Amino acid sequence: MTTMDITPATGTTPAIPGPATPYQDDIARYWDQEARPVNLKLGDVDGLYHHHYGIGDVDQAALGDPGDSEREKKVIAELHRLESAQADVLLNHLGHVPRDGMLVDAGCGRGGSMVMAHQRFGCRVEGLTLSAKQADFANQRVRQLGIDSHVRSQVRNMLDMPFETGSAAGSWNNESSMYVDLDDLMAEHSRVLSVGGRYVTITGCWNPVYGQPSKWVSQINAHFECNIHSRREYLRAMADNRLVPQAVIDLTPDTLPYWELRATSSLVTGIEEAFLESYKDGSFQYLLIAADRV
Numbered sequence: 227m228t229t230m231d232i233t234p235a236t237g238t239t240p241a242i243p244g245p246a247t248p249y250q251d252d253i254a255r256y257w258d259q260e261a262r263p264v265n266l267k268l269g270d271v272d273g274l275y276h277h278h279y280g281i282g283d284v285d286q287a288a289l290g291d292p293g294d295s296e297r298e299k300k301v302i303a304e305l306h307r308l309e310s311a312q313a314d315v316l317l318n319h320l321g322h323v324p325r326d327g328m329l330v331d332a333g334c335g336r337g338g339s340m341v342m343a344h345q346r347f348g349c350r351v352e353g354l355t356l357s358a359k360q361a362d363f364a365n366q367r368v369r370q371l372g373i374d375s376h377v378r379s380q381v382r383n384m385l386d387m388p389f390e391t392g393s394a395a396g397s398w399n400n401e402s403s404m405y406v407d408l409d410d411l412m413a414e415h416s417r418v419l420s421v422g423g424r425y426v427t428i429t430g431c432w433n434p435v436y437g438q439p440s441k442w443v444s445q446i447n448a449h450f451e452c453n454i455h456s457r458r459e460y461l462r463a464m465a466d467n468r469l470v471p472q473a474v475i476d477l478t479p480d481t482l483p484y485w486e487l488r489a490t491s492s493l494v495t496g497i498e499e500a501f502l503e504s505y506k507d508g509s510f511q512y513l514l515i516a517a518d519r520v
């Protein structure tokens with residue numbers, strides 16, 4: 227594998243990369259300006275910077291006693307462990323990825339999941355984000371790690387990916403699909419994936435069993451300037467685009483401990499109540515869907 231391997235084919239590179247609509251400009255600005263301690267302090271723990279949430283049980287012993295002077299540091303480390311555990315579960319669902327395969331992280335943030343994917347599979351990983359600040363951050367981090375020949379972030383629209391048709395062994399959206407039309411998104415994943423390739427998403431979605439998006443879901447949308455889709459819309463968009471679910475896992479019970487711990491920390495941002503209440507009243511679900519490209 228050489229650095230040439232991560233150069234996209236020029237024939238597929240869009241004439242105008244990056245944001246394509248005024249909404250996407252807003253989202254690019256949002257992530258360019260984002261610097262919340264709940265994300266940066268957690269990333270500082272081991273250099274994996276995530277913009278997604280955590281799953282798994284809290285290790286109470288690792289937190290120490292409530293009066294422990296190191297308690298806050300321990301809470302930060304524990305929240306970070308749960309976020310990385312979430313990315314591990316996503317990567318588990320990619321199945322077998324050959325070392326000479328290519329993976330696409332659509333909406334890659336600061337690149338934490340990309341680094342983990344490369345460390346696990348040894349393959350090339352391409353990330354796309356609307357934010358130049360995030361892409362620079364991720365690229366600087368992979369240079370520090372000496373893996374920049376295999377891992378790269380680009381400022382590109384994931385609805386118009388700079389990759390050849392059928393060129394990806396796997397692709398994913400980790401909490402990034404609520405910024406786009408799902409039919410457009412699944413059509414583009416379906417195009418870049420090889421037949422037999424795997425698509426995985428972890429997402430928050432509203433639950434059609436509840437009826438319509440609850441006030442908590444509306445609050446989350448307003449907080450992040452996103453547009454949460456329903457579980458039904460995900461499955462329909464996949465079915466319409468040759469993506470056949472291989473696993474649909476409700477991670478809602480697994481993410482509650484993360485939110486309960488976060489709500490007690492000094493890093494609260496004000497959105498904790500909306501996540502906790504909507505997960506508990508059944509209006510919102512934290513879902514993993516893995517699908518085969520057929």
Ligand SMILES: C[S@@+](CC[C@H](N)C(=O)[O-])C[C@H]1O[C@@H](n2cnc3c(N)ncnc32)[C@H](O)[C@@H]1O
Nearest residue numbers: 276277278333334335355356383384400402405
């Ligand atoms: C909540 S962050 C998730 C980041 C990352 N997946 C993670 O798990 O850390 C959402 C990301 O989606 C990206 N995004 C939103 N719309 C996009 C689009 N149309 N094309 C590319 N990236 C997009 C944002 O730039 C941001 O990086």
Ligand SMILES: CC(C)=CCC/C(C)=C/COP(=O)(O)OP(=O)(O)O
Nearest residue numbers: 262264265276277278401429430450
């Ligand atoms: C599950 C849903 C609906 C996610 C919406 C997308 C989003 C903003 C994810 C977390 O980003 P972050 O890590 O930057 O957020 P925070 O600062 O709250 O940790």
Ligand SMILES: [Mg+2]
Nearest residue numbers: 264265277278
């Ligand atoms: Mg976060």
